[in-house]
Amino acid sequence: MMNPVIETILQHRSIRKFEDRPLTDEQIRTIVECAQAASTSSFVQAYSIIGVKNKETKRKLAELAGNQSYVEHNGHFFVFCADLHRHEVAGEMEQKDVLPSLESTEKFMVALIDAALAAQNAAIAAESMGLGICYIGGLRNNLPEVCKLLKVPKRVIPLFGLAVGYPAQQPDKKPRLPFEHVYHEETYEQDRTKFESQLRQYNDTVSAYYIKRTNGKRRDTWTGQIANMLSNPARMYMKEFVEGKGFNLR
Amino acid sequence: MMNPVIETILQHRSIRKFEDRPLTDEQIRTIVECAQAASTSSFVQAYSIIGVKNKETKRKLAELAGNQSYVEHNGHFFVFCADLHRHEVAGEMEQKDVLPSLESTEKFMVALIDAALAAQNAAIAAESMGLGICYIGGLRNNLPEVCKLLKVPKRVIPLFGLAVGYPAQQPDKKPRLPFEHVYHEETYEQDRTKFESQLRQYNDTVSAYYIKRTNGKRRDTWTGQIANMLSNPARMYMKEFVEGKGFNLR
Incomplete structure (x- = not known):
């Protein structure tokens, strides 16, 4: 039951050290097109991707994400966002009241799921090209600053980064739950x-x-590590923040 | 910039008619192992997958999802769930108070993203075997009944189904946003x-x-279709429901 796709998927490990070698525009385009090919709930396509090449922006993002050097040093940095902004614009273009929908917890979930499905396609596509990837949840440490830096409007929430590049390490695969x-x-x-x-x-x-x-x-055991981590509540500003962005309100 | 992985990803289309031919246990196992190989936020693995073979359960799920025949007729039906139940158990095993974390909007987001990353790996793996897939967001029409049927405990939310099977149709690819x-x-x-x-x-x-x-x-245009759909708010019970499950409370 092995083929090149399954092999790529099972070979995954997060890469946290990359060569100093940028992705080509063609590589970036293929990765994004693969992201876009993912399934999307009722055709809504409720996500956007921001690609960051600028060194100063990367440096600031690395700082905001808790000083992870691989956020600054990689081949390319993608930011995946939940996005209902274009749906608000669609409502205005069609003169329909779409706000109660956009503000619902249901559509918050749809946007998160859509963005994650797209991101995983991007990750697998990158890995199939011999590149390494690392998801950067650390962006959620300080989303107000990330939004300012990337000029993200209302109804758009940066969810996580995806650092992509040529691997400069080969870590072990981490064992998964039974x-x-x-x-x-x-x-x-x-x-x-x-x-x-x-x-x-x-x-x-x-x-x-x-x-x-x-x-x-x-x-460490898994339950020990997880219980320790979860006994320190993190990012507790999130509820207020996503509500301020117009999500998850009703 | 083409390889078997990128080809599989770009060839995706949702399949809504399957042959009457069940997946083998080996196929199911490979698909789930691929799901498990996906990245997960800080090692939390905040999702579970329920596999449904039972014809009567499938029939009921199809009814709950709005009479989609392919929920009943497929090779296998997976239900992907956001899952913080095992993390509550881990907290009890380690005698740590993890509840404020588990109830946060941040961890609600983590669980949704983790589940979706795993699901997209499953989808790509299935497609690489020549199988077709369709995500079933319709499960969210009536989650209280889905939870009863699948005996889902607190801190677990079924997010969507994934119908998998041998394709009995070859639909066109739907064009994506520019x-x-x-x-x-x-x-x-x-x-x-x-x-x-x-x-x-x-x-x-x-x-x-x-x-x-x-x-x-x-x-139809895209903005017309989307504005129409969104002007009829759907699944507005969701906020109360997820809060009742112990998610997204603070």
Whole structure:
């Protein structure tokens, strides 16, 4: 059950160090066209992509994302945005009141899902060309500043970056949750004992991965790492911010 | 700039009629493993997939999704869910208070994005095997009933279905928004006249597509179709529903 597509997908690892070599315009165009080929909810195409080449803009984005050097140093930097701005314009062009729709939580979800489907096509396309990628959720640390920098209007939210470039490292693949824990047959798993024992099994896998990778210095489990991270609520300004952008209001 | 991966991605079209031929367990496993290989925000893996084979369940889902026959008749039906349930369990296992995080709009976004990235990997993997796919947003017509049927707990939201199977039709590719309208260089497009003229250009493309496809019976424009659809607010129960599931509360 192997083919070049599945091979590309299964070979994925995030690349956090790139050669100093820009993508060509043709590469950028192909990546964006692949993004656009993704499915979209009822044809709405509720996303935009901002491509950043400018070194100063990249440097500022890297700072805003928490000083991740690969946001500054890469072959190209894409910013994927949820976008209902063009739908507001469409409503004005057609003289229809589309605001209650645009402000709904349903359309907020549609825009997020549309943007992510497009982004994953872009990621796979880039990887198929021998490039590496890393998603940059760190952009959400400070979206007001990101919006100012990229001149993003109302009804547009930068969701994450995608750093793309020629890999200058070859990290290990990170082990995923057990198949049976993620894939449920017919109904969601009801057996709490089984559910927890799958998480414990995964903890052993993740520990072994870290021990091997750090010569025993780190031995984090998954539940330990996740519970630690989640016990420090992050980006709690988000609700107010997305509402201010005209999303998720009703 | 063509390779088998990019070819698969650019060849995408949604399939709404499948042969009566189930996927093998091996095909299902490969598709799910490809989904799992996608990037995930800070390793959280905030999604689950429910696979439905049962004919009666499929029939009910088809009804709930607005009588789409391809929800009932396909090779396999996947339901992609935003999932923070396992993270709540992780918090309990580690005795950490993770609730403020789990209830944040930020983590709602993370779960939606994670689920969509995984789903698009699944879609591309399926298409690379010669299968066809169709995303089923119609599941969101009635999520309380979908949750009951699939026994989905709190902190899990079914987002969309993915019908997969052997194609029994070969529809045309639907034209996408102009490249320049979706892809912005350095900053978001500020010129409203240019922005609107791109939409008008696209209206002509979309009209031509419908005229050809329906022998002149349909001549919808994109802004017309979208403004019409959005002027009828849909699924306005969503905000209350996702809050009831423990998401998007603060």
